[in-house]
Amino acid sequence: MPSDQSPARKTPTRFAVLGTGHWARTTHARALADHPDVEFAGFWGRDADRTAAAAAEFGAGSWSGDEGLADLLRRVEAVTIALPPDVQADLAVRAADAGVHVLLDKPVATDLAAADRLVDAVRRNGIASVEFLTYLFMPEITDWLERMAALAAEHGPWEGGVFRWAGTLDAPGNPYAHSRWRRERGGLWDTGPHALSIARPLVGDVVAVAAGRGPRDAVNVALEHRDGAGTALSLTLTAPEGTGGSFATVWGPGGRHDLPRFTGTAQEGFARALDRLRAAAATGVPDALDVRHGRDAVAVLAAVETHLRRPDGTTPVAPAQS
Numbered sequence: 001m002p003s004d005q006s007p008a009r010k011t012p013t014r015f016a017v018l019g020t021g022h023w024a025r026t027t028h029a030r031a032l033a034d035h036p037d038v039e040f041a042g043f044w045g046r047d048a049d050r051t052a053a054a055a056a057e058f059g060a061g062s063w064s065g066d067e068g069l070a071d072l073l074r075r076v077e078a079v080t081i082a083l084p085p086d087v088q089a090d091l092a093v094r095a096a097d098a099g100v101h102v103l104l105d106k107p108v109a110t111d112l113a114a115a116d117r118l119v120d121a122v123r124r125n126g127i128a129s130v131e132f133l134t135y136l137f138m139p140e141i142t143d144w145l146e147r148m149a150a151l152a153a154e155h156g157p158w159e160g161g162v163f164r165w166a167g168t169l170d171a172p173g174n175p176y177a178h179s180r181w182r183r184e185r186g187g188l189w190d191t192g193p194h195a196l197s198i199a200r201p202l203v204g205d206v207v208a209v210a211a212g213r214g215p216r217d218a219v220n221v222a223l224e225h226r227d228g229a230g231t232a233l234s235l236t237l238t239a240p241e242g243t244g245g246s247f248a249t250v251w252g253p254g255g256r257h258d259l260p261r262f263t264g265t266a267q268e269g270f271a272r273a274l275d276r277l278r279a280a281a282a283t284g285v286p287d288a289l290d291v292r293h294g295r296d297a298v299a300v301l302a303a304v305e306t307h308l309r310r311p312d313g314t315t316p317v318a319p320a321q322s
Contacts, residue, residue: 014076086181211304246259
């Protein structure tokens with residue numbers, strides 16, 4: 001499709017998954033295969049044998065390699081991407097340039113320039129995009145965020161919050177234990193988008209950051225928000241077994257409130273994301289969680305990474321007097 005044209009406004013029905021790993025099969029493909037209004041075309045992957053094996057689980061098609069991707073993008077109206085974020089961004093640009101709508105995993109990229117290129121490609125080609133952030137597709141969480149917004153409107157804005165996201169990558173049986181990108185980028189980039197997905201709607205845009213490291217991959221972040229609030233993130237993927245979990249508390253004139261648990265499955269949340277993408281494609285109205293939202297989260301995480309690389313990133317504390 002020429003890049004200066006927008007796709008005809010219609011609801012996409014034919015989808016494919018780019019990626020063949022555990023998340024691609026158990027969440028993306030499962031949700032697509034179970035969706036009553038979607039046709040699941042199949043998988044594209046870098047390894048032909050793994051792709052064929054994933055496709056066989058669903059009785060779907062299989063594509064691999066550069067030519068295979070080009071062929072697939074001619075056959076579908078939308079793709080969901082379950083690949084490392086540094087790979088995802090470039091593939092999403094390619095899909096957008098082919099006029100194919102994109103549903104991406106978080107983070108949309110691990111490089112701000114790549115995220116900006118993705119935003120430009122989506123805008124240039126007039127295609128729809130959604131970033132899947134599990135918590136923001138769960139009714140218990142979105143209902144709570146709406147209640148928090150109402151309390152803030154009534155009593156005054158939230159003044160602070162603490163957001164702890166801890167994975168246990170080394171626990172026995174963790175399906176992501178061998179994920180190279182998670183090992184390399186750590187909790188900042190894997191759990192950080194989740195924490196920001198809750199912090200940002202509560203207290204607004206982030207304007208400045210400071211950060212320090214903890215054990216293994218742990219990162220602790222102080223955030224300054226545009227309207228004056230200050231929050232803290234504690235992020236790790238390698239918490240000791242039995243100590244993981246996500247916890248968030250916000251406080252201000254409206255009291256102190258804790259993030260609730262959700263009971264739905266990732267597949268149910270992903271089905272809602274599919275519906276949001278289809279609606280955005282049909283109406284031409286960008287979704288609130290489109291690639292621009294994802295790009296702004298990447299900007300925060302990239303700023304944290306920059307701060308952590310600074311040799312003067314910490315100020316020593318005077319030792320205790322004897």
